[in-house]
Amino acid sequence: MSTLLSVGSSELAPIAERCMPFTSSVQSNIKRQVQNFWENSPCDSWFTNEPPGTPAFYRSLDEHRYKVHSRLQSAVGFERTTGLRVLEIGCGCGSEAERFARASAHYTAVDLTNAALSITKRRFQLEGLDGRFIQGDAENLPFANNSFDLVYSHGVLHHTPDTARAIREVHRVLSPGGRAVIMLYYRDSFNYQVNLRLVRRFRAYLLKTELGIKLARKIGHEQMAELQRHKELIRQDPDYLDMQHMLNRNTDGPDNPLSQAFSKASAHRMFCQYTNVKTEVMFWNPNWLPGVGKLLPRSIEDRLASYWGWHLWIYAQKRRLEFAHPVRLQRMAASGVNAQVRSEALVA
Numbered sequence: 001m002s003t004l005l006s007v008g009s010s011e012l013a014p015i016a017e018r019c020m021p022f023t024s025s026v027q028s029n030i031k032r033q034v035q036n037f038w039e040n041s042p043c044d045s046w047f048t049n050e051p052p053g054t055p056a057f058y059r060s061l062d063e064h065r066y067k068v069h070s071r072l073q074s075a076v077g078f079e080r081t082t083g084l085r086v087l088e089i090g091c092g093c094g095s096e097a098e099r100f101a102r103a104s105a106h107y108t109a110v111d112l113t114n115a116a117l118s119i120t121k122r123r124f125q126l127e128g129l130d131g132r133f134i135q136g137d138a139e140n141l142p143f144a145n146n147s148f149d150l151v152y153s154h155g156v157l158h159h160t161p162d163t164a165r166a167i168r169e170v171h172r173v174l175s176p177g178g179r180a181v182i183m184l185y186y187r188d189s190f191n192y193q194v195n196l197r198l199v200r201r202f203r204a205y206l207l208k209t210e211l212g213i214k215l216a217r218k219i220g221h222e223q224m225a226e227l228q229r230h231k232e233l234i235r236q237d238p239d240y241l242d243m244q245h246m247l248n249r250n251t252d253g254p255d256n257p258l259s260q261a262f263s264k265a266s267a268h269r270m271f272c273q274y275t276n277v278k279t280e281v282m283f284w285n286p287n288w289l290p291g292v293g294k295l296l297p298r299s300i301e302d303r304l305a306s307y308w309g310w311h312l313w314i315y316a317q318k319r320r321l322e323f324a325h326p327v328r329l330q331r332m333a334a335s336g337v338n339a340q341v342r343s344e345a346l347v348a
Contacts, residue, residue, distance in 0.1 A: 027161045031112070031137070033257040034159055039113040041253065043092035043155070053122045058093065065095050071282050073099070075313060076152065076181060081105040084149040087173065089138050089166075090156030094120030100152075101129040108132040108148070110141065138166040146175040154183045155311070158260045159252075167270045174318040180274065185251065186281055186312035187261040190304070195288050196246045204241060207231045219290045229254045267314050274316035283311040 047064045050057040066073060078099040086100050091109035097120050100107045109131060111117050117133045124131050136142040138153075138160050151170045157163050163184070170180050186192065203220070206212030213227050233254055234240045240249070251259040262270075264279045271277045284305035286293030296304075 030161045030258055035112050037253075037255060037257050038159075039115045042113065042116045042119055043090070043252075044095070045093055045119070046253075052119065055126060058095075058098075058123050058126070061093050062095050062098075069283060072096075072154070075280075075282065078103045078105075081150060085147065085175075087141075087143070087148040087151045089141075089151065089153035089170070091116050091120045091133075092154075094123040096152065096154065097131065098123055098127060098129065101127075101131055105150075108134065108143075110134050110136045110138070110143075112137060139169060141169045141173050143173045145172055146178075147173045149175055149178045150181065151178070152181045155185075157182060158184045158262070159256075159258055161258065163260060163262070164270045168273065171273045171318055176318055177320045178318045180271075180314070180316045180318075182314045182316075184267065184312050184314065185259060185261040186310055187263045187266075188308075189261075189281070189310045189312075190288055190308035191285070191310040192247070192261050196250055197243065199288075200246055200250050201241055204230070204234055207234055221287055226254060262312060264312065267312060271314060271316045273318075275319050276315075276317040278315045280313045280315070281306055281309040281311065282313060283309045285310065 044061050044065060045052065048057055048060040050060050076096065076099075078096075080103075081100055082104045084105050085108070086105040087108045087110065088097060088100070089110055091097050091111050093116070094109075097107060097109055101124065107130070109117060109120055111120075111133075112135070114135055117135055121131075121133045123129075134142060138157060139162050151174055153170075157166045160166050167180075167182070170182070174180065203216050206216045207227060207230050213224070213231065216222070217224060217227055230249070233249065237245065239245055247259050247261060248256050267279055268277055282305055284301050286296065286301070289296070
């Protein structure tokens with residue numbers, strides 16, 4: 001859920017191609033752009049026309065969210081969080097936040113943007129719920145070691161430049177035996193390998209003409225304003241068709257500054273400090289198969305989602321006893337893992 005330069009960024013691509021770490025100045029610049037983008041468009045807020053901060057606003061967002069992401073609630077298991085200290089990294093508009101609080105978890109939100117925190121805090125005020133709301137950076141969490149029993153993040157950590165570092169921070173703030181539940185974009189998905197690589201690139205040629213825009217809208221059911229923005233970017237940016245740019249601009253809006261996608265192997269490398277690491281693939285968008293996608297039976301859609309879905313869920317646990325070479329594990333996580341994972345996530 002929640003929260004740069006022009007999407008894909010001329011600074012970012014050369015670094016990724018050389019498989020080198022981000023310099024601190026480039027990373028800071030990217031984070032500022034990420035923060036600005038999500039400050040102006042909190043995750044999911046574009047799915048409703050209701051006035052922000054009203055009961056109808058939150059109700060319509062939740063109806064949409066849990067209809068589109070039908071397995072999300074069971075994947076998180078809110079009912080099992082009673083009494084737990086829960087940290088959510090990137091709270092969006094507070095859909096999961098409310099469910100953690102209603103399950104009697106001790107809920108804390110940390111978000112890079114004030115916008116998401118304000119919207120979620122308002123939700124809690126309306127519903128009479130308790131929670132903590134702190135603005136902070138996922139790569140440098142403002143919490144002491146061993147502070148939480150569960151850390152949850154849905155669709156957020158692939159938008160930070162150093163995802164591997166954020167995963168290490170999650171490990172640090174978890175108590176021994178605590179669990180991480182993290183969703184990242186999946187590199188081996190239909191969306192990445194077919195929709196972004198082929199379909200969206202073909203669509204870019206259609207968007208050069210008004211007739212093509214009308215055709216693209218009819219096929220993909222996108223908003224006209226969004227298609228017009230893509231047309232502007234195609235005209236302005238000679239590198240629009242580069243895969244990193246395609247990934248950025250076609251996830252979360254055409255001006256999204258940074259997205260990354262990860263394989264199961266790279267997820268396991270990032271979670272090398274953890275134990276009981278499991279992955280599961282979810283979420284299928286019927287619009288990826290124009291004309292027939294919405295006609296598929298639910299059983300076939302679920303099967304497609306389990307193999308080629310867009311969301312890679314990682315479930316992992318912090319070791320209860322950190323005696324098994326903790327220094328070696330930390331060095332592994334902080335050295336070669338970073339470069340290998342980042343180059344895979346960013347480079348087509």
